[in-house]
Amino acid sequence: MEANETHDVVVIGGGPAGLAAALGARRAGAGKVLLVERDRTLGGILNQCVHDGFGLFLYNETISGPEYAERLIDDVVREPIKVETGAMVLDITPERVLRVNARSGYRLVRAGAVVLAMGCRERTREMIEIPGTRPAGVFTAGSAQNLVNLQNLRIGNEAVILGSGDIGLIMARRLVFEGVAVKGVFEILSWASGLERNVRQCLMDFGIPLELRSTVVEIRGRDRVESVVVAKVDDKLMPIPGSEGVIPCDTLLLSVGLIPENELSKRAGVALSPFTGGAVVDERFMTSVSGVFSCGNVLHIHDVADWASFEGFAAGESAARYAAGERPAGATFRITAGPNVKYALPQLVTAGTAGVEWNFRVGRPLRNVQVVVTGKATEKVHARKKFGRLLPTELQKIKVRSAVEEDLEVSCHE
Amino acid sequence: MGEKKSAVYDVVVIGGGVVGCAILRELARYDLRLLLLEKEADLAEGISKGNSGVIHAGFNVPAESLKAKTNVTGLGMIYGLADELGVPHRKTGKLVVALADEDRSRLEELKAEGDKSGVPDLEIVDEAAIRRLEPLARGRWALYSPHTGIISPYEFTVALAECAGQNGAEALLEATVEAIVFRDGLFRLSTPKGTFAACRVVNSAGLFSDDVARLAGIDDYRVFPYRGEYLITDKDCGLRLNLPVYPVPPRDDPGLGIHITPTLEGNIILGPSAEPVDDKRDAASTRKIMTQLKAEAIRLMPELSRVSFIHSYAGIRPKLVDPSGKDKFGDFIVEESAFRPGWISLVGIESPGLTAAPAIAEMVAGMIGVKMDLRPKPEFKPERPRRTRFAHLGDDERAGRVACDADWGEMVCRCEHVTRAEVVAALRNPFGARTMDAVKRRTRCGMGRCQGGFCTPRIVEILRDEGLPADRITKRGGRSRLFCGRLKG
């Protein structure tokens, strides 16, 4: 089969990052932009995020996920961007030939540049190896959110939630709103993973206990969940024998982490970072495969959708430039994560680029912390920023104003 | 599926596992009114889905045993049968490895037993050969069995039943046999779906065959449930295993030891363990065994320490050896009751039941044929068309499918690339199985790395589109409901 169709920029995924990437590409002058979304409507995960908290940075007000999505969609529709929904990219070659499957037909598409914006998936029960039976009633929080918000389904009567990430906290409140009892939220670490505001407004408001340093060690129930066994964990996160307690319930929600969904990226030969789960990129968001760019949750997990969109705008613009023939010149320097930093992104930067802003996350909660970007060879401090408090759940930024001329390290010191 | 509803059946098979379905298909060659009764909401819900899918060559069981005889005969039949039925399979070969020189004698014992049973082409190979056959395997010596293979056990079960169905046999799901009365020369089986009369009954109820026999007044059997846990890796774990690798079996292990087995899809299965349990339904995974499986597998294959596991499952085997352990070996029981002629019991059909199934089926047909006139049906169709998997089609074929039916263009399972067309076809199966697990086993939805996180809401939508109300959507029938109804309206 031949690729009979060519586009300057193809964006894979129509969520907060992909919508922005399509717009970014168009606004940077790309002629033919195609946006491919596998769901029936654009919006991605935003469609099921009915709660507010979106748009604080992009729109200067806080609105719900669907509203945020619709505003971007309105902008996309106003531009001559070709949008295909119900279409899934099954494969992509390093030469940027895509296999696209849709109800309207199956075909090969050639792209001048590709932006990967496929988002993420959820960590499963099996990946964290919870022993016990395999009854109905175990859901990942995102799946449950879809079933509740988009399909109007009562997923159970009494729930336990494992994981205090925002999705778990939001779903705790959502279930309470629908008359489902939430018996507790259990978190394996000694701090809550989600925003403090959500702990307040989703748990404390409703008297839902938050148990830290705890986890679910067994699921019981033959056909449907009947109870879960929870236990305290030690410093190595291993269950402490004798600390077990049985909680009767019929539903277990898992909010135990998000994983960038890079299966398609791997097919294209994109190099991935084990620290982010996403592609290794440079300051233009280009991956190790020429002409393939990455942004949003597929690049690294965001806690604020607005940032995923900002990344999308930038990646789209870079993709448009690439499609128009622009190629970077110069050596590439590496940026590594130093003490107390879990990762820094982008991992690569073209020599001579100034004003690059790095995203980073700390490995554990820190107080009165100074973040520095230092040269690996010269040990010169290129940027410095102070924070009263830094949490692993917050994606932070630090900008280096000067042109980069050496390998760098981002580190945090209390 | 046969449309005629008989008042009296010539043969009723109790149990829709691989053996029961193999028997049904074998009997469907003849002019017989046939019915299969399965208690769960789908076929292959028992041990037929809780195993590692290996076609055994037959050297791991004592020669002269019924297990060995039916295994070797079955081995000669199963590859051709799988081709006829369009069931994916592969003759991979197998290595039983001895890590130390002193275990070589154990390999020779196995080979000798296999030779006695007529297992073809077994040979002892050295370290270099092991490396060549399977770079991930380690050992000083190994027993190489070139005819061992892998197959999807539940696809095989379903295919056998579908073939039987297209040749006139009937099958009912959620039809637990609750009472049996023998009157006027007929067995009368009461189920929630009605009472059925049969001249002959084949009790192929697996784990519950002793309980079912007791319903017929036959108290000769006792089945001991042994749980085997398994772990399965991601297809993309970075390791490719060519063939099953087993360690030399310890002499006093009631199971086969902890094995490393590839699947047709490219996953790697670790297990099973073997542990007596009290409850025939206790198919829980335990932390202790999961840890042990990984530790033992990593000893055999250190590369496994870096892989990710996407699923764990357990199967309960029906053993005839009780946990007190005085007898080490329990053979298959395939016999007609002297007390109740016409009643054929199959008890203790654990490994190598999958491979032996076609041979056991012929055996049972033979037993029935002794007293009943079996007239072969000239119109018997032995083939069943292979299920189309979009993920395996080439570009032009894919385009053609989508152009004919847009449902091929709608992706439901993004991990395994399963389309709506395949899900709908699975739901429209001739047995009426409409559970989430029925879809999963027929299409592979939910077997990928997200374990149903993405596709579950989509399959739920399709089930509702196909007319199943939300509160009747179950994981595997019975009380395994996903939902308690709607939230509003």
Place this chain on the structure above:
Amino acid sequence: MSDRPVLDRLTCVLCPVGCELEVRKDEAGELDVQGYQCDKGVPFAVEEILHPKRNLATSVPVRGTEAKMVSVRLSDRVPREMIFPVLAEIAKLRPEVPVRRGQVLITDVLGTGVDVIATRTVV
């Protein structure tokens, strides 16, 4: 002052700085707020302790469609104790298709002065 017990600790969410506020009772029994960097901090904390307000979001079925849902939220926050009464009012809603983003589905719900608005367009 710091030797008095802390009643509550909360992070202000009004701007990206995210001041960590500490709330105590002073000698007169009044609330004392520390840790703010602008004048919005104190009223934020006082309100959250004495008269907490919340927004809420849910979804309702749309009549005239095949089981489509429309997500809704409030145009502004309401006193926290009004959450369940407001949800009960929303649960009665069965808006007719088409529904536009921003469309008011209930005006001044239960006298709170706040509207229930649709947050997506369903056609």
